[in-house]
Amino acid sequence: MNVPFLDLKAAYTELQTDIDTAVARVLASGYYIHGPEVEAFEVEFAKYCQADHCIGVANGLDALSLALRAMDVQPGDEVIVPSNTFIATWLAVSQCGAIPVPVEPHPATFNIDVSKIEAAITPRTKVIIPVHLYGQPADMDGVLTIAKKYGLRVLEDAAQAHGASYKGRRIGSHGDAVTWSFYPGKNLGAIGDGGAVTTNDSMLAERIQVLRNYGSKQKYVNEVKGVNSRLDPLQAAILRAKLPHLDEWNNRRREIAKRYQHELAGLGFILPTVPEGTEPVWHLYVICSDDRDGLQARLNAVGITTLIHYPIPPHLQQAYADMGMKVGDYPIAEKMAREVLSIPIGPQMNNAQIEAVIANIRQ
Numbered sequence: 411m412n413v414p415f416l417d418l419k420a421a422y423t424e425l426q427t428d429i430d431t432a433v434a435r436v437l438a439s440g441y442y443i444h445g446p447e448v449e450a451f452e453v454e455f456a457k458y459c460q461a462d463h464c465i466g467v468a469n470g471l472d473a474l475s476l477a478l479r480a481m482d483v484q485p486g487d488e489v490i491v492p493s494n495t496f497i498a499t500w501l502a503v504s505q506c507g508a509i510p511v512p513v514e515p516h517p518a519t520f521n522i523d524v525s526k527i528e529a530a531i532t533p534r535t536k537v538i539i540p541v542h543l544y545g546q547p548a549d550m551d552g553v554l555t556i557a558k559k560y561g562l563r564v565l566e567d568a569a570q571a572h573g574a575s576y577k578g579r580r581i582g583s584h585g586d587a588v589t590w591s592f593y594p595g596k597n598l599g600a601i602g603d604g605g606a607v608t609t610n611d612s613m614l615a616e617r618i619q620v621l622r623n624y625g626s627k628q629k630y631v632n633e634v635k636g637v638n639s640r641l642d643p644l645q646a647a648i649l650r651a652k653l654p655h656l657d658e659w660n661n662r663r664r665e666i667a668k669r670y671q672h673e674l675a676g677l678g679f680i681l682p683t684v685p686e687g688t689e690p691v692w693h694l695y696v697i698c699s700d701d702r703d704g705l706q707a708r709l710n711a712v713g714i715t716t717l718i719h720y721p722i723p724p725h726l727q728q729a730y731a732d733m734g735m736k737v738g739d740y741p742i743a744e745k746m747a748r749e750v751l752s753i754p755i756g757p758q759m760n761n762a763q764i765e766a767v768i769a770n771i772r773q
């Protein structure tokens with residue numbers, strides 16, 4: 411049996427009529443940049459995330475870098491980031507000329523270890539970026555308490571956490587701003603690139619709106635050196651068709667995760683831990699094994715595709731060689747890079763596929 415890691419086409423097939431209708435509506439509308447579809451998606455997604463504002467942008471990386479610019483992050487400033495995130499979190503900081511300062515994750519949750527943040531704060535620190543990695547909310551109370559004590563901003567990277575909740579409230583406005591990616595493989599994915607920022611801070615919302623559109627509120631009047639980073643109306647219309655299904659899709663992921671939690675327990679793998687007060691959305695289901703590569707090869711041989719998120723931590727990437735970080739500097743992130751394995755999970759997985767994954771791992 412073939413078990414793909416994630417069947418992107420299956421999500422389209424499930425909603426084909428709605429998505430085709432949405433695309434046709436944009437084609438017939440004559441609005442091909444900004445316009446009513448983008449505005450309607452912004453309103454609907456803000457409401458879904460329990461946030462006051464949503465600003466659509468071109469992708470998740472731009473969402474991060476524009477939010478940092480809106481927070482006035484300048485060259486030489488420091489921004490605290492997890493040592494074990496997708497490199498986009500770091501790159502956004504670098505794009506502002508600022509310095510990413512890594513903090514190790516808690517080994518049980520894979521999210522930023524709040525007890526290690528204070529040691530990384532200096533007079534140049536401006537922002538903390540917790541990442542809700544794998545769809546699991548980070549310890550926001552812990553992060554917000556430290557941010558308040560030191561007068562820092564909090565920017566949440568929620569690219570993997572559409573629909574997750576923390577202490578009974580959706581991810582979307584716990585920190586000063588929250589960034590989203592609608593890359594096709596995310597829990598809410600477009601059919602191409604897309605991104606957004608949500609916030610309750612109207613000043614930040616306005617700045618991001620201006621920055622994403624050439625630094626301009628009024629055509630040909632440019633207040634700041636902005637960029638061109640717009641959410642495509644076609645993608646906005648497709649996202650509007652998908653958004654009403656997100657909760658159901660996340661629930662299907664939760665059911666699969668529940669089965670994995672039960673049926674893969676006691677085999678010597680480290681399985682995900684869900685801290686109290688968090689409702690993850692299982693963007694990825696990640697197990698740890700000291701024979702990760704062997705397990706991956708055995709699953710691959712029977713047609714089960716797994717992936718590694720992520721095989722090289724940012725501090726050991728050549729892209730960051732200029733910072734002079736070396737093996738051993740962030741041992742928890744490095745251990746994760748050696749041991750993590752993401753096994754198939756997705757709303758369109760069928761029972762036979764779920765059972766094949768479980769049976770083959772148990773072997």
Ligand SMILES: *Cc1c(COP(=O)(O)O)cnc(C)c1O
Pocket residue numbers: 469470471472495496498499541567569570591592593603604605
């Ligand atoms: C996907 C992702 C991003 C970047 O999103 P793009 O839309 O690909 O630019 C940023 N951070 C995290 C944690 C991600 O998973």
